[in-house]
Amino acid sequence: MTLAEYLRRQNAAIVLLVDIDYDTADPIRLSTLPYITEPGDSDANVLFAPVVAKRGLPRLSQRLRDVWGGLAVASWGDLPLVSHRVNHNGTERNLATESLRGRSLRLRITGPRSLVPYSEARTIFIGRIAEATARSDGSLRLTLEDTSAAWLDAVLPPARYDAAAMPPGFPASNDGKPRPMVVGKVAHARPALIDATNHIYEFDAYAGAGNVTVHSMYDNGAAVAFTDNGDGTVTLVNPPSGVITGTPEVTLTNGTNTNEEWQIAEHLLTTYGGVTTFNHWTSGVTGSAAYAGVYLSERTTLGEVVGRIARGMFGWCAMAPDGSVSLQALDVPAAGGPTITAAQRLGDVEWRDLPTRYNRIPVLYERNDAPRDTVAASVGLDFGAYLQSEGNEGAAEDAADITTRGLLEAPRMTTPYLTPDLAYSNSVSAANRALALLSSDRRRVSFAVAWAAWNWDYGLGDSLTLDGTPVDGDYLITAFERTRVGGIAAIRIEAVG
Amino acid sequence: MPRTGNLIIGGRDKVSGATLGAGSAAATLPVTNLATQAPAEVWRTTSAAPADTYITADFGGLTLIDLVSLIAHNLTQGAGQWRIRLSQDGPIGPVDSPGVALEYDSGWMNAWPVVEPFGVLPWGEFRWGGQLTSDEAAALVISEHHVLEQGVLAQYLRIDLDDAGNADGYLQAGRLFVSPVWQTAVNFDRQWDIQVQDDSVRQRSAANVVYSEPMPQYRILRLALSWMDQGEAFVQAMDLDWRQGVTGEIVIIPRPDDTDYLYFTALYGQIARSQPIKNRRAPGYYGREYTIEELR
Numbered sequence: 052m053t054l055a056e057y058l059r060r061q062n063a064a065i066v067l068l069v070d071i072d073y074d075t076a077d078p079i080r081l082s083t084l085p086y087i088t089e090p091g092d093s094d095a096n097v098l099f100a101p102v103v104a105k106r107g108l109p110r111l112s113q114r115l116r117d118v119w120g121g122l123a124v125a126s127w128g129d130l131p132l133v134s135h136r137v138n139h140n141g142t143e144r145n146l147a148t149e150s151l152r153g154r155s156l157r158l159r160i161t162g163p164r165s166l167v168p169y170s171e172a173r174t175i176f177i178g179r180i181a182e183a184t185a186r187s188d189g190s191l192r193l194t195l196e197d198t199s200a201a202w203l204d205a206v207l208p209p210a211r212y213d214a215a216a217m218p219p220g221f222p223a224s225n226d227g228k229p230r231p232m233v234v235g236k237v238a239h240a241r242p243a244l245i246d247a248t249n250h251i252y253e254f255d256a257y258a259g260a261g262n263v264t265v266h267s268m269y270d271n272g273a274a275v276a277f278t279d280n281g282d283g284t285v286t287l288v289n290p291p292s293g294v295i296t297g298t299p300e301v302t303l304t305n306g307t308n309t310n311e312e313w314q315i316a317e318h319l320l321t322t323y324g325g326v327t328t329f330n331h332w333t334s335g336v337t338g339s340a341a342y343a344g345v346y347l348s349e350r351t352t353l354g355e356v357v358g359r360i361a362r363g364m365f366g367w368c369a370m371a372p373d374g375s376v377s378l379q380a381l382d383v384p385a386a387g388g389p390t391i392t393a394a395q396r397l398g399d400v401e402w403r404d405l406p407t408r409y410n411r412i413p414v415l416y417e418r419n420d421a422p423r424d425t426v427a428a429s430v431g432l433d434f435g436a437y438l439q440s441e442g443n444e445g446a447a448e449d450a451a452d453i454t455t456r457g458l459l460e461a462p463r464m465t466t467p468y469l470t471p472d473l474a475y476s477n478s479v480s481a482a483n484r485a486l487a488l489l490s491s492d493r494r495r496v497s498f499a500v501a502w503a504a505w506n507w508d509y510g511l512g513d514s515l516t517l518d519g520t521p522v523d524g525d526y527l528i529t530a531f532e533r534t535r536v537g538g539i540a541a542i543r544i545e546a547v548g
Numbered sequence: 549m550p551r552t553g554n555l556i557i558g559g560r561d562k563v564s565g566a567t568l569g570a571g572s573a574a575a576t577l578p579v580t581n582l583a584t585q586a587p588a589e590v591w592r593t594t595s596a597a598p599a600d601t602y603i604t605a606d607f608g609g610l611t612l613i614d615l616v617s618l619i620a621h622n623l624t625q626g627a628g629q630w631r632i633r634l635s636q637d638g639p640i641g642p643v644d645s646p647g648v649a650l651e652y653d654s655g656w657m658n659a660w661p662v663v664e665p666f667g668v669l670p671w672g673e674f675r676w677g678g679q680l681t682s683d684e685a686a687a688l689v690i691s692e693h694h695v696l697e698q699g700v701l702a703q704y705l706r707i708d709l710d711d712a713g714n715a716d717g718y719l720q721a722g723r724l725f726v727s728p729v730w731q732t733a734v735n736f737d738r739q740w741d742i743q744v745q746d747d748s749v750r751q752r753s754a755a756n757v758v759y760s761e762p763m764p765q766y767r768i769l770r771l772a773l774s775w776m777d778q779g780e781a782f783v784q785a786m787d788l789d790w791r792q793g794v795t796g797e798i799v800i801i802p803r804p805d806d807t808d809y810l811y812f813t814a815l816y817g818q819i820a821r822s823q824p825i826k827n828r829r830a831p832g833y834y835g836r837e838y839t840i841e842e843l844r
Contacts, residue, residue, distance in 0.1 A: 064762040084764065085588030085844070087577070090718060096574035098581075101588055105747075105763060138589045141578035393755035501751070501759040519755070538749035539759050 054171035055507075057162040063503045065540065066161050067108055068099055068172055069130065071146075071180070073157035079139055079146070081132065083108070084163070092169040100137040103130065108540055109158065109195055111176065113511050114530040115367050118381055118489070121358030122203075123369030123511060127178070127195040128533075130158075135191035147185035154180045156195060157374075173507060177374025197370040202324025203354030208232040208347050209323060210256060212243075220248030230256035233283070234318055235309040235344030236300035239269065242285070243348065250290055254299040254346070255283035268297040273427035293427065300344070312343055312364045316357050316378050319345075324353050328375035332512075365481040369511060379512045383487045384525040384548050388514035389506040391498070391544075397536040398499030398543065400520045405493045405547075488527075493547050495529075496522055502533075502540035515546060524548045551614075551695040551804055554735040555771070558615040558727035558799040559788045566607045566705075566726075572600035577720070579603060585797050587620035587689060587722030587816070587844060596714040603724060604639060605705040613652075614699045614729040617799045618707070619691040619816045620722030620844075623659040628711040630659045632694060634702035643708055652700045656710065659692050689722075689844055693801060693814050699728060723843075725799050725816060730784040732773060736802065740771035742813060745841075766842040767815050771802060774828060774835040781825050781834035794819055800840050817842040 057063055069081040082099035090096055110128025135147035158176035161167050182194035214226035222244055231243050233255040242252035255263050260282045268277040268285060271293030278286040285297065302308050309315050313331035320326040345356060357378070361368040366380035496517065509515065511531050517523050526546030534543045563583050570579035570591065577592040582603065593600045616632050623630070633640050634652040641647035705726060709719050745768050750760040776785060792798055801814040820839040828835050 061758060062760045062762055085586075087588075087590060087592075089716075090574070096576045096592055098577055098589055101586070106761075138581065138584060138586075140576045141580050394753055394757040396754040397751055397759065399754070501753060503759055504753075537751035539751035539761060 052162075052166055054161055054167050054173055057167050058503055058507070061501070061503055064163055065502065066163065067103055068159040068161060069103060070157040070159070071151070071154055073177070074155050079137065079144065081137060086161075086164055088164065088169050094169070098138060098140075100139070102132045102134045102137055104133050104190075106535070106538070108533065109176070110533050111372070112530070112532040113369060114532075114545070115381075115511065118365075118367075118485070119362055121360075121362035121367060122354065123367050125197060125199065125370060127176070127197065130193040130195055132191040132193065134189050135185050136189070146183075146191055151180045151183040151193065156180050156193070158195075174373045176372055178370075198325075198374065199354075199370045199376075202320055202326055202357075202376070203352060205324050205353040207319070207323060207351055207353055207356055208257070212245075218246045218249075218251070220246035220251070222247050229348065229350050231346065231348040232257050233263070233299045233301045233344065233346050234315045236266075236298065237344035237346040238298045239296040240299060240346040241294065241296050241348065242299075244295075245284065250287040251280075251284050252287070252295060252297070253284045254297065255301055258283060258301040262302050264300045264302075266298040266300060268295065270295055271427035272296075273429045299346075310343060312360050312366075313378050315343060315345055316360050316368065316376075319353055319356060320376050324376075326376045328373070329378070330371060330375050331378045332380065363481070365485045367512065372510070377512075380481075380484065381488060381512070381527070382484055384527040384546075385514050386516065386525050388516060388528075389509050390516040390518050391500055393519040395500050395504035396498050397501050397539060397541050400496055400498040400517070400522065402494050402496040402522045405495055488547075494522060495545060495547050496520075496526060497530075497543065497545045499534065499536045499541040499543045501536075502542060505542045515544070517546075517548070522548070551697050551731070553804065554732045555773075556615070556695060556729045556731045556801040556804050557788065558617070558725065558729045558801075559792050559796070560727045561797065562607050562611050562613070562726045563605060563724045566605040568724075569604040569606075571598075571602045574718075582721060582724040584723070585843060590620065590720040590722045592720040593718045596712050596717055596719055598708065598710050598712060601709040601711070601719045602642075603705075603707045603709075605724070605726065606639065607703050607705070607726075610636060610701045610703050612699045612728040613696065613702055613705070613726055615693065615695050615725070615727050615799060616705075616707070617691060617693045617723070617725040617816060618659070618721050619725060620689045621659065621691070621709075622714065622716055622718075622720050623690075623709060623711045624714050625660045626658075627713055628659040628709070629656045630654075630692065630710070631656050631708045633706050633708075634700050635704040635706075636702055637704070639704055640706035646706075648704070651702045652696065654694060657692075657694065659709070659711070660690065689842075691811075691814075691816060693799060693810070695729065695801065695804060723816065725797070727799065730788065732784075733777065733780055734773070734775035736771040737774050740769075740802070742767060742769045764844050766844050767817075768820070768842070769800065769802065769813070769815060769817070769840040770838065772835060772837040774833070775830075776825075776834045776836070777832060778834065781836070785825055785834070785836050789819070789822065789825075792819060794822060797843060798840070800838075815840065815842045 066086050067083040071079040080097055080099040081103050082101050083103045083105060085101045086099040088094050088097045109130045113123050113125045116124045136143055136145050156179055157174060159172040159174050161172035178195050178197040180193050181196040184192040208229045210230045211227050212225050212230055214221050214223060225243060231254055242254045245251050245253045263283040265279045265285045268275050270291050276288035280286060309318055317329040320329055357368050361378060364380050368378045371377045511528055513528050515526050515528055517526060526548035528544055528546050530545035532543040534541055568579045568582060572594040573579045574592045574594055577590055579591045581589045581591045613634060632654040633650050635648045635650050637648040711719055744765050746765045747763045748760050750758055752758055797818055799816050803813055817840045820841045823837050825834050825836045
């Protein structure tokens with residue numbers, strides 16, 4: 052019997068399997084109910100010590116707190132153990148005497164081994180132990196956290212300039228400053244001067260020779276002659292007179308373009324965040340060739356960059372239950388996904404109509420251009436004005452389909468959303484998705500579904516259909532929490548429809 | 549011939565202090581798991597071949613043995629057998645060549661309990677041989693308790709398991725319990741009870757569909773001894789409390805005569821609550837109430 056078949060039973064005895072140090076050769080195995088693998092299983096003859104408190108399923112909460120937030124908010128509860136002494140391959144292991152903080156941990160659910168094969172066990176969490184609290188009664192409480200902290204706080208760009216290792220013409224004022232980074236293609240990025248004598252500028256110090264192309268260079272907005280050195284640097288033919296900008300493009304080491312938002316996010320997360328698995332769903336948001344990019348010349352964090360990318364595509368980024376990182380675009384609720392009926396609901400449905408102002412947030416997308424104070428005399432007035440502005444703020448407002456939605460009520464935002472897209476059409480596409488979701492009346496619903504009745508293939512950002520309630524219809528899942536209702540494990544859902 | 553008569557309690561486990569050996573064991577499920585309290589922690593053989601499926605114990609010195617229990621085993625109904633041998637002289641060899649003088653040899657015994665006397669259930673529902681089906685057994689704890697007719701002094705134990713055709717391809721057991729026993733001089737009072745405890749929770753959905761989280765059930769046995777004399781009250785009952793408290797483990801066989809229902813009433817468990825030994829109104833007699841909860 053598959054796990055999915057077993058979980059359809061209303062009285063399914065769900066077994067939680069816990070693997071501490073799951074990515075090592077000698078994990079510590081714990082469970083809620085007695086569980087022993089068979090000799091033919093991938094982990095042969097393994098005893099999972101049933102020390103997890105019987106109702107100790109750790110709470111998981113993931114929430115899109117703000118559609119403009121970019122990053123989903125997640126929190127994890129505790130995993131209580133009735134004993135810190137466990138049978139580990141026949142010998143006693145006292146977890147209270149070990150340093151548990153930071154150890155990797157995996158949670159899986161399955162059914163009784165006599166009914167459900169071990170291979171069917173489904174991962175619902177991959178993370179690590181944030182805190183462990185042992186008590187004199189022998190119990191132990193593990194506080195879990197996902198691995199997002201590892202990449203959220205990673206510093207970008209990672210390297211700094213060391214004047215001693217640079218050419219003789221390296222300006223002393225740049226010593227210790229971050230070496231810039233390009234992923235994808237960006238326009239009018241301002242490079243770092245690394246050789247004032249020979250007019251050499253650097254856009255990227257990470258992609259490696261052969262993976263960086265500089266398409267054009269500008270001096271106060273006017274195109275100038277240059278030599279692309281192929282290693283992320285350019286040499287200007289003539290001495291500069293104003294602000295130097297350019298349009299560099301970085302492809303991956305295997306030659307693949309980083310054209311789209313998800314490709315940029317994946318590259319950054321896997322290269323600098325230690326993320327091993329990345330999933331994306333962009334809801335039709337795809338970039339044309341080399342039409343998206345990020346340029347990082349000041350110290351920031353990977354979380355901020357990925358969050359900015361997610362915001363720019365009107366989406367969100369979060370850790371998926373299996374430990375991968377997921378980047379998704381928000382879209383209007385559509386038919387599909389699981390249908391939730393009264394037979395599955397443990398909690399009453401609560402709903403509220405969202406306030407009108409929620410629907411009136413203006414959507415402004417900005418091209419990834421650097422503003423400058425002065426422009427060359429040869430630059431046309433319109434382009435010059437554009438270059439001197441904060442970017443392309445008003446552009447999205449001009450689209451007819453946006454104008455008809457009354458967006459001009461509030462044409463400017465204090466902080467425009469920066470899109471990594473160079474394609475105007477892609478920015479408009481994202482803006483229109485936002486408007487489609489927010490410019491009509493929406494209803495937020497909250498309800499709980501029996502754990503055994505939940506379709507585990509669906510989660511945050513997915514569509515679902517409510518059936519048999521006063522608010523039937525299609526919804527978008529915006530919050531997902533593992534909880535209990537009347538002592539029964541349940542999933543609490545919040546959705547916008 | 550099993551011992552008959554009054555209530556039997558085995559409360560001085562000798563296995564936890566013994567040196568255990570086995571014909572074979574999966575590296576992750578060693579024979580030492582037979583000494584842990586939880587039957588869910590099993591010893592598992594690497595095959596079902598008889599050469600791999602025996603247990604040995606060296607108690608370190610002569611010890612009195614009345615009771616041998618094998619808890620939560622997977623031996624096959626009908627085919628599965630076990631054999632207990634005891635010696636004072638040294639480790640015991642295979643059945644056909646023990647190599648030492650034996651103090652006791654049980655002979656081959658069926659490893660499955662009778663759980664339903666013939667004729668209790670109507671035709672079509674009863675279990676042939678009064679034994680469980682494999683599916684039913686999977687949800688229960690199959691255990692065998694063997695009470696020696698008389699106590700035997702021995703240092704070495706060997707239990708051979710014979711179930712070469714076991715479909716699992718291995719044999720396993722959760723607990724080996726070897727102990728002297730206390731058999732009460734006067735049986736427990738008539739108003740005793742036993743129940744199957746289910747701690748599962750249930751919840752109804754908006755459409756009245758019931759969802760539940762099944763938990764493993766366990767038995768609770770409650771009985772009272774009212775007619776212990778002073779010696780029995782202190783040397784046996786109080787000694788049992790001292791030794792086991794509410795954290796140790798015992799095997800209790802309320803009605804050793806009643807082999808037809810032994811499976812239902814005999815259990816491996818813990819004394820759930822500390823209770824006083826009370827002097828009865830009758831001069832020289834003491835009583836104590838017991839609540840025993842099964843370990844799984």
